[in-house]
Amino acid sequence: MAISIGGKAALLALQAVPFNADEAVVALMAKHILQGEFPLFFYGQAYMGSLDALLVAVGFAIFGAQVWVVRAVQAMLFAATLILWHRFCEEGYGSRAIANTAVLLLAIPPVFLTLYTTISLGGYGEALFFGVLSLLPALQIARGKSTLGRWLGLGFSTGIGFWSFPLSLVLTGPAWLAAAIMALRLPVKPGAGNRRWLRLALLGAGTILGALPWIIGWIQTGSAAITEIGGGAIAGTLQGHPAGILSIRLMNFLLFGFSTLMGMRPSWELRWLAPAMLPAALAVHLAAAGFAVWRLRLRDAARPARGMLAGSVVFLFLVYLLTPFGNDPSGRYLAPLALAAAAWAAEFSVTAVSRFGRTAFMIPILLAAYQAAGTIECARRTPPGITTQFDPVAQVDQRDLPEVIDFLRQHGETRGYTNYWVSFPLAFLSREELIFTARLPYHEDLRYTDRDDRYPPYRGLVENAKRIAYITTKNPALDAALEEGFARLGVKYKIEQIGDFRIYYEFSRAVRPEEITELRPPP
Numbered sequence: 001m002a003i004s005i006g007g008k009a010a011l012l013a014l015q016a017v018p019f020n021a022d023e024a025v026v027a028l029m030a031k032h033i034l035q036g037e038f039p040l041f042f043y044g045q046a047y048m049g050s051l052d053a054l055l056v057a058v059g060f061a062i063f064g065a066q067v068w069v070v071r072a073v074q075a076m077l078f079a080a081t082l083i084l085w086h087r088f089c090e091e092g093y094g095s096r097a098i099a100n101t102a103v104l105l106l107a108i109p110p111v112f113l114t115l116y117t118t119i120s121l122g123g124y125g126e127a128l129f130f131g132v133l134s135l136l137p138a139l140q141i142a143r144g145k146s147t148l149g150r151w152l153g154l155g156f157s158t159g160i161g162f163w164s165f166p167l168s169l170v171l172t173g174p175a176w177l178a179a180a181i182m183a184l185r186l187p188v189k190p191g192a193g194n195r196r197w198l199r200l201a202l203l204g205a206g207t208i209l210g211a212l213p214w215i216i217g218w219i220q221t222g223s224a225a226i227t228e229i230g231g232g233a234i235a236g237t238l239q240g241h242p243a244g245i246l247s248i249r250l251m252n253f254l255l256f257g258f259s260t261l262m263g264m265r266p267s268w269e270l271r272w273l274a275p276a277m278l279p280a281a282l283a284v285h286l287a288a289a290g291f292a293v294w295r296l297r298l299r300d301a302a303r304p305a306r307g308m309l310a311g312s313v314v315f316l317f318l319v320y321l322l323t324p325f326g327n328d329p330s331g332r333y334l335a336p337l338a339l340a341a342a343a344w345a346a347e348f349s350v351t352a353v354s355r356f357g358r359t360a361f362m363i364p365i366l367l368a369a370y371q372a373a374g375t376i377e378c379a380r381r382t383p384p385g386i387t388t389q390f391d392p393v394a395q396v397d398q399r400d401l402p403e404v405i406d407f408l409r410q411h412g413e414t415r416g417y418t419n420y421w422v423s424f425p426l427a428f429l430s431r432e433e434l435i436f437t438a439r440l441p442y443h444e445d446l447r448y449t450d451r452d453d454r455y456p457p458y459r460g461l462v463e464n465a466k467r468i469a470y471i472t473t474k475n476p477a478l479d480a481a482l483e484e485g486f487a488r489l490g491v492k493y494k495i496e497q498i499g500d501f502r503i504y505y506e507f508s509r510a511v512r513p514e515e516i517t518e519l520r521p522p523p
Contacts, residue, residue, distance in 0.1 A: 001079045004107040007375075008075050008118045012068065016379035017118055017386045018398040019067050024424035025454060026120045029053035031065050031428070040217040044454030045233060046224040048122040049163040049213055056120065065431070070120050077125040078117040082106060084132040089343055092139050092305025097353075101346035101364050106339065108368040110263030111273065111375045112331060113338045115386050123165025124335055130161030131171025131336055135308055138175035141182055142304035151202040154179055159210020163217075166229050170319075170336040174311030178304065179203060231324030233451070238327040249326030253317060260331025261341060263371045266378050267330040268390050273374035281370040284345070284363055291351070292344035302347075309340040330390055394421050394442055396473045400499030405430050407498060408469065413505045415465035417513055420452035422471055422501070427458070436471055437462045439513045444477050446519060468511070470504040478519075485516030 011017055025043050030053045032039070042048040055077070059069040082103050090099035106113070116124040134157045137150040158176045161168030183199045208215070218225040227233075238245055260267045262285045264278060272278055296306055316337060320326035325333055345367055352360035378386050384395035405426065408414065414434050418426070419442035426434050435458050441448035453459060462468065472478050479502060486493060492508040513519060 001082055001107070003104075004082060005075050005079060007108065008071070008114070011114070011118065011375075011379055011386065012071055014379060014382075015385070015399060016382050017071075017115070018384070018396075019401075019425055019429075020119065020388050020398075021421045021424045022121045022388065023070060023119050024428045026053050026056060026122055027065065027067070027070050027428045028424060028432075028455070030056035030060050030070075031432075033057040034060060040213050040220070042122045044451050045228055046217065046221040047228040048165050049217075051126055051160070051164040052120055052122050065428075067429075071118055074118055074120050074125050077129055081117075081125070081129045081132055084129070084136060085339055085342075088132055088136050088139060088305070089346065091136070091143075093302045093343070093347060095347075095350060097350045098343070098346045101349055102339075102342040105342040105345055105364060105367055105371070108372050108375075109338060109342075110261065110371050111378050111386060112260050112263075112267040113335060114375050115267065115388065116332060116335055118386075119388065121388065123167070124332075126164040127161060127168035128171075128336060128339065130157045130164065131168045131175075132339065133157040134161065134168075134172040134175040135305075138179045138308060139304055141179050143301075146182075146199065148199070148202055151179065151183075151199045152206040155203040155206020155208075156210040157206075159207040159212070159214075162207075162211050163214035167333060167336065170312050170316045171339070173315050174308045176203070176207070177311070178308055231327075234324050234327060237324065245327075246321060249320050252326055252329040253320040256329040257320070257331040257334045261334045261337055263374050266374075266386075267332050268384070268387050268395075273377055274370055277366070277370045277373060280366060284348075284367055285341070288341075288345040288348040291348045295347070305343075309343060312336060312340055389421070391443070393444055393474050396421055396500045398425060400501060401425060401429060404471070404498050404501045404503065405434060407496060407503065408434050408505075411505055413467070413469040413503075415462045415467065416469035416471065417462065418471035419473065419475075420454075422473060423452075423458075424454075426471075435461050436469070440470070440472065441478060441519070442473070442475060444475060446477060446481065448519075463512075466510055468507065472502045472504075473500045481518040482516060485518045486511065488518075489515060 029039055029043060029050060033050070033053060034057050039050045039053070041050060052073075055073050056070050059073050060066075063069050085106065086099045086103045089102045090096050093099070109117070117128070134154055137154040137157075141150055141154070154175065158168075158172040161172050180200065180203060183196050183203070214225070224232075238248060259265050262282065263273065264282065265271055265273055274281075292306070292310075295302075296310055298306075316334065320333075345364065349360060349363040352363060375386070383397040383399075384392075387395055389395045401422075409430075416436045417439045418436040419440045420438040421442060423436050423438040426436055437458050438452040438454070470482060472482065482504065486504075489511060491511055493504050494506045496503045496505065
């Protein structure tokens with residue numbers, strides 16, 4: 001835990017992890033919760049619940065609305081996950097050495113897991129936490145510790161994890177299913193049938209209770225809550241023949257996904273990390289994965305734990321093949337499997353030590369060193385740093401944003417238009433003094449989706465403003481379209497360039513994006 005929290009603190013002190021728009025949305029949601037709002041989902045969508053924002057709101061209430069509070073909440077949440085994972089591995093494998101080793105490999109994780117357990121994107125930390133919180137009672141139930149509270153608790157953690165982020169199902173799904181099967185296998189004796197259905201009823205009731213916020217949101221949003229769980233919002237990112245789509249998803253899982261999971265590359269780009277150490281680390285990972293598959297045949301006390309972790313791999317594999325989430329090559333959705341990979345590597349290492357002596361302890365040391373080297377390498381390449389941005393156009397150097405805020409304040413430009421990656425960090429860091437709605441595209445081909453403009457109250461403030469400005473970032477095509485449009489409309493303005501940020505200000509009249517026909521990309 002000290003290594004995990006200390007490592008994150010060092011990265012944040014070095015400004016290696018930029019404050020991004022998704023994280024700013026969570027921070028703004030937390031701030032609005034303290035003002036009396038209660039959103040059920042991440043702004044602008046019908047999935048990923050607001051639990052993360054609620055936790056951050058507690059931190060804001062104590063320490064104030066600061067970026068470091070958002071990151072501290074994530075660090076503490078992952079530390080709690082490490083405690084639970086240690087307990088699961090120790091009970092599941094019957095070995096404290098395996099538990100210690102597994103947690104060490106998560107305290108110094110692959111760079112993508114460092115990223116998604118340091119910043120807040122609305123639910124990755126909760127998905128891991130509630131996933132492990134479900135696996136633990138499921139394991140205990142499989143071991144015969146079948147108290148009624150465990151059945152209810154397993155259901156509740158599954159339900160609330162589902163609301164927070166359906167990615168949690170990668171872990172909670174196998175746990176829930178294993179418990180349900182255990183209930184159905186209870187021996188049929190006088191009175192046993194009642195106990196069987198009582199356990200199933202508690203499991204179902206706990207699930208419904210935990211998922212109640214999602215159910216309410218489903219009632220409010222209708223079919224969107226269902227379609228977005230299945231990836232409906234990103235379904236159009238990959239088009240073509242079904243066989244071709246299936247092959248790309250298979251490649252995304254087996255090649256791009258697992259290379260990210262093993263720490264061989266960062267999730268946001270195709271680049272090998274620590275190439276001098278990569279062959280040895282890859283050999284260890286493949287050996288550990290093969291060892292884990294081979295151990296599935298054993299009928300020992302660790303079989304329930306191994307079975308549930310194997311089930312998580314199968315579940316996520318099917319999700320990748322059958323839903324649009326498989327269109328994503330970043331590997332970020334493999335985050336729950338990082339827990340399983342750490343357990344497999346730990347069991348492999350401890351078994352090697354028992355057979356070949358203490359020199360085999362070099363196995364987890366090698367993996368930890370490789371993962372640390374990859375993270376350090378990414379941290380030194382700032383910008384972009386350790387980033388969530390997959391598109392280089394969106395990899396904006398946010399370290400210049402305070403200067404942008406000062407400039408806008410000095411010139412009285414408090415309302416205007418920008419892209420998604422600027423709009424929400426600007427709003428949060430300026431304490432919502434500077435409201436620039438996400439009405440501009442950030443893609444070089446000028447594609448735009450209304451989903452970027454996630455918070456309607458901001459839209460109203462800008463539309464009613466008589467004075468506006470525009471902010472663009474790293475997009476010459478957009479700059480050209482805007483300037484052509486401004487010229488056609490005959491308006492006068494000034495331009496200021498601050499780092500990656502290009503500011504159009506002091507307009508002779510307010511110009512709305514819909515007036516600029518040049519923004520519309522050709523069909």
